[in-house]
Amino acid sequence: xxxxxxxxxxxxxxxxxxxxxxxxxxxxxxxxxxxxxxxxxxxxxxxxxxxxxxxxxxxxxxxxxxxxxxxxxxxxxxxxxxxxxxxxxxxxxxxxxxxxxxxxxxxxxxxxxxxxxxxxxxxxxxxxxxxxxxxxxxxxxxxxxxxxxxxxxxxxxxxxxxxxxxxxxxxxxxxxxxxxxxxxxxxxxxxxxxxxxxxxxxxxxxxxxxxxxxxxxxxxxxxxxxxxxxxxxxxxxxxxxxxxxxxxxxxxxxxxxxxxxxxxxxxxxxxxxxxxxxxxxxxxxxxxxxxxxxxxxxxxxxxxxxxxxxxxxxxxxxxxxxxxxxxxxxxxxxxxxxxxxxxxxxxxxxxxxxxxxxxxxx
Numbered sequence: 001x002x003x004x005x006x007x008x009x010x011x012x013x014x015x016x017x018x019x020x021x022x023x024x025x026x027x028x029x030x031x032x033x034x035x036x037x038x039x040x041x042x043x044x045x046x047x048x049x050x051x052x053x054x055x056x057x058x059x060x061x062x063x064x065x066x067x068x069x070x071x072x073x074x075x076x077x078x079x080x081x082x083x084x085x086x087x088x089x090x091x092x093x094x095x096x097x098x099x100x101x102x103x104x105x106x107x108x109x110x111x112x113x114x115x116x117x118x119x120x121x122x123x124x125x126x127x128x129x130x131x132x133x134x135x136x137x138x139x140x141x142x143x144x145x146x147x148x149x150x151x152x153x154x155x156x157x158x159x160x161x162x163x164x165x166x167x168x169x170x171x172x173x174x175x176x177x178x179x180x181x182x183x184x185x186x187x188x189x190x191x192x193x194x195x196x197x198x199x200x201x202x203x204x205x206x207x208x209x210x211x212x213x214x215x216x217x218x219x220x221x222x223x224x225x226x227x228x229x230x231x232x233x234x235x236x237x238x239x240x241x242x243x244x245x246x247x248x249x250x251x252x253x254x255x256x257x258x259x260x261x262x263x264x265x266x267x268x269x270x271x272x273x274x275x276x277x278x279x280x281x282x283x284x285x286x287x288x289x290x291x292x293x294x295x296x297x298x299x300x301x302x303x304x305x306x307x308x309x310x311x312x313x314x315x316x317x318x319x320x321x322x323x324x325x326x327x328x329x330x331x332x333x334x335x336x337x338x339x340x341x342x343x344x345x346x347x348x349x350x351x352x353x354x355x356x357x358x359x360x361x362x
Contacts, residue, residue: 005100006065007032008081012100013068013204014059016052019096026082026099036060068204075176075205077102094223094249098202101220102175104189105198106166112291113168115145115225115246117218117239118152118232123264126232129256130155133231136282138165140294145170145225147217148199152231152239154185161195168192168224171201172217173209181209218242219249227252227289229279233267240267243276252288254279302349302362308332308340313360316350320357 011022011032025035028046038046043053072079080087081100088109091097114137118126130152137144137160144160146153148169160167169192173181180186189199202220203213218241222228228246230253233239246253255276258265272278277288286293304310311330315321326341327334341358344350350358 002033002066003069004032004083005079005081006069007036008083008100009068009072009079009204010060010063010065011035012081012098012202013063015055017056019099021048021052022099023082023096032081032083036065071205072102077104077175077205078107079103080107088224090226091220091223094219094245096219097223098220100204101200101202102204103198103200104175105193106196107198108166109224111141111143111166112289113143113145113225114285114289115221115228115242116152116156117146117221117228117230117242118156119234119237119239119264119267120149120151120153121234121264122151122155122232123262125258125262126152126264127155129231130159133256133279133282133285134159134165135163137285138163140282140286140291141165142291143168145221147171147214147221147242148182148185148188150182150185154188157188157192157197161191161197166196166198168198168200170217170221170224171199171209172203172213173201174203174205174207175199175201176205179206179208214238215241219245222246222249222251225251227254227285229254229256229285230268230271230276231256232258232264233271234263235266235270237267240271243271252277254285254288256280308336309344312337312340312344313349316358316360318359320353320359323356323358326358 011017025046029035029038040053079100079102086107143166144156145168146156148154148171157167157169173179180189192199215238218238222242222245228243228251230239230243243253253276255268255271256279257272258268279285304313311332312326315326315329327337341350345352349362351361353359
């Protein structure tokens with residue numbers, strides 16, 4: 001018996017059957033197998049024009065769905081289709097969700113996904129932003145989604161893995177080894193897969209990375225995610241296409257501001273002018289996504305080791321307090337305060353937020 005996914009593989013590669021037409025056929029005929037076996041009269045009644053019917057009939061005569069499934073196994077790939085219960089609900093909501101997604105890695109769409117994209121011509125500023133914000137995002141157990149491209153996208157995947165997080169790469173080519181693109185980031189695919197991540201594409205193995213594929217794949221990056229964050233982009237950047245898809249899909253759009261003198265910030269600054277949420281810290285992202293901050297320390301209440309720790313701890317709050325004020329309010333010698341507060345920093349109980357101003361973390 002031919003598996004359901006085999007029919008979907010075949011139909012998704014049929015000429016003249018894009019996601020919209022295929023979805024109409026599915027709604028009318030009920031299953032991929034029914035579409036594959038439908039008569040010309042049934043296809044016509046389902047809304048397909050004669051030219052498309054002729055092409056589909058010819059294609060069916062030349063195509064073996066089971067052979068396409070075997071080809072997946074040869075490339076160590078898996079696939080998921082519209083009918084599968086694990087097909088992402090977020091992606092189903094977009095205008096033209098792909099009928100089939102090919103993937104390598106761990107298929108898990110249960111958490112919060114954030115698309116993070118940006119220019120290929122990354123500046124030192126853009127690099128610094130990614131390296132600052134990704135560990136904070138990972139700490140909040142948010143999965144990053146990007147496009148594996150050179151520049152910001154690739155760095156997002158790398159820094160997510162480095163921080164111990166999960167990342168999803170959406171490609172504009174087939175996932176077979178000969179066509180993974182860009183070639184210089186192929187090593188990153190293995191790192192993503194080996195670190196509980198996912199590499200995904202709507203294009204079957206053997207599909208070369210044509211220029212027109214990349215704007216199309218951007219709708220999937222946005223579609224898999226609750227929100228899209230753009231870090232550095234000029235006015236011609238493909239990242240703005242991803243942001244545009246996010247807006248069309250009624251998802252949150254965020255952007256990191258940049259210098260008015262930097263061409264790489266013209267796109268992000270324009271997004272902010274148009275209403276994108278200005279982002280400069282993790283709290284902005286969480287507010288935009290309506291998420292509560294995860295504090296890994298909250299489940300372990302602090303027990304002071306001595307009276308000096310207790311006095312300093314009780315004096316501090318979530319508002320930055322200068323060191324001299326701490327000395328004055330605790331009535332402790334400044335050397336004791338310095339020594340004790342250093343120990344509390346090592347324990348992760350307090351933090352110096354700059355200029356010897358301290359806050360309580362727990």
